Amino acid sequence: MANDAVFRSSLVWLAVIMAVVGIYTQSFKKMMLTYVVGVLGIAGLLLPDWGYFDRDFSRWTSPVSFEERAYEIAQRSGLITRFRKYPMRLVAYATVYGFALYKWWMFVST
Secondary structure: OOOHHHHHHHHHHHHHHHHHHHHHHOOHHHHHHHHHHHHHHHHHHOOOOHHHHOOOHHHOOOOOOHHHHHHHHHHOOOHHHHOOOOHHHHHHHHHHHHHHHHHHHHHHHO
């Protein structure tokens, strides 16, 4: 991950949300589920090396070369421009994370 500040702030916000859930529900089990859902969400959204996965599928078994990495960094420099807009990826993420958040909310609110 190129920018550790985003990762650190995400973990701090996850800790705040865990504390609120723990205080509100007074349940260690629900607090740990919040932690697991949060870490998986952070790992799925922030940590993947998009330069690696945006290559042809047949090249996923080989490491990214320095030239490919330099080209990728030159193409996208900010956080917003880091993510390309792929409709199928957006639908998959919305479905998976929407379902996970729904199940988490149903578990925490009961």
